[in-house]
Amino acid sequence: xxxxxxxxxxxxxxxxxxxxxSDFKAxxxxxxxxMLSQQLKELERDKLIAKNQLSxxxxxxxxxxxxxxxxxxxxxxxxxxWGIDYLMENNIDYIKDQHLYK
Amino acid sequence: xxxxxxxxxxxxxxxxxxxxxSDFKAxxxxxxxxMLSQQLKELERDKLIAKNQLSxxxxxxxxxxxxxxxxxxxxxxxxxxWGIDYLMENNIDYIKDQHLYK
DNA sequence: TCAATAACTAACTAAAAAGTAGGTTGTTAC
DNA sequence: GTAACAACCTACTTTTTAGTTAGTTATTGA
Numbered sequence: 481x482x483x484x485x486x487x488x489x490x491x492x493x494x495x496x497x498x499x500x501x502s503d504f505k506a507x508x509x510x511x512x513x514x515m516l517s518q519q520l521k522e523l524e525r526d527k528l529i530a531k532n533q534l535s536x537x538x539x540x541x542x543x544x545x546x547x548x549x550x551x552x553x554x555x556x557x558x559x560x561x562w563g564i565d566y567l568m569e570n571n572i573d574y575i576k577d578q579h580l581y582k
Numbered sequence: 583x584x585x586x587x588x589x590x591x592x593x594x595x596x597x598x599x600x601x602x603x604s605d606f607k608a609x610x611x612x613x614x615x616x617m618l619s620q621q622l623k624e625l626e627r628d629k630l631i632a633k634n635q636l637s638x639x640x641x642x643x644x645x646x647x648x649x650x651x652x653x654x655x656x657x658x659x660x661x662x663x664w665g666i667d668y669l670m671e672n673n674i675d676y677i678k679d680q681h682l683y684k
Numbered sequence: 685t686c687a688a689t690a691a692c693t694a695a696c697t698a699a700a701a702a703g704t705a706g707g708t709t710g711t712t713a714c
Numbered sequence: 715g716t717a718a719c720a721a722c723c724t725a726c727t728t729t730t731t732a733g734t735t736a737g738t739t740a741t742t743g744a
């Protein structure tokens with residue numbers, strides 16, 4: 481489960497419950513479509529997320545956390561809080577310094 | 583912090599407080615010396631661990647968690663528990679199936 | 685009808701991480 | 715005085731991951 485974007489994808493689903501492919505695209509700045517669909521597929525394979533097929537003719541889906549994905553909830557929370565604390569302790573303005581993380 | 587062995591190193595220190603280079607070597611089956619010293623160095627660089635130089639003429643050291651390394655304690659605990667639960671839910675005998683994780 | 689959007693896939697390249705095989709310095713144990 | 719151990723380091727290869735660019739199908743909105 482060590483992909484560059486997986487934790488972020490899971491974290492988004494943890495907070496917003498349901499998200500479409502393009503929701504991720506819009507909210508994960510810098511991710512390429514290849515990475516996005518690859519990581520979604522691996523998360524599905526590992527049963528951490530699943531998707532509803534809303535329609536087929538125009539292909540519309542929504543992703544959500546499985547029970548297993550939800551069971552990692554405390555982890556998402558902890559890492560998020562730890563990260564924010566880390567940035568604050570070190571006086572890093574994330575918005576200003578985003579170039580550091582690309 | 584995404585090295586293959588880092589979490590295991592941190593987890594060992596979390597449980598045993600102080601460990602020497604060769605303690606890790608003995609308790610992380612499969613790690614190469616290159617990987618071990620590389621990951622220790624990166625963890626030091628990131629201020630998650632530190633070492634005491636016990637002697638120089640014969641080079642003896644002991645590694646331990648810094649305050650920052652300790653602040654991740656709940657993470658080590660959670661992941662460890664989650665992993666064990668995962669193995670049990672799926673009837674995986676870790677000892678028997680170690681080859682799966684090499 | 686033409687552009688934009690949604691949800692993808694595929695081919696290829698580049699960069700990062702890990703593995704392999706060796707070498708070093710200085711000890712103590714036999 | 716030789717082997718074994720501790721704590722490393724170096725060069726090189728292989729594997730894995732990520733980035734780039736370019737398609738595909740189908741739909742709605744102007």
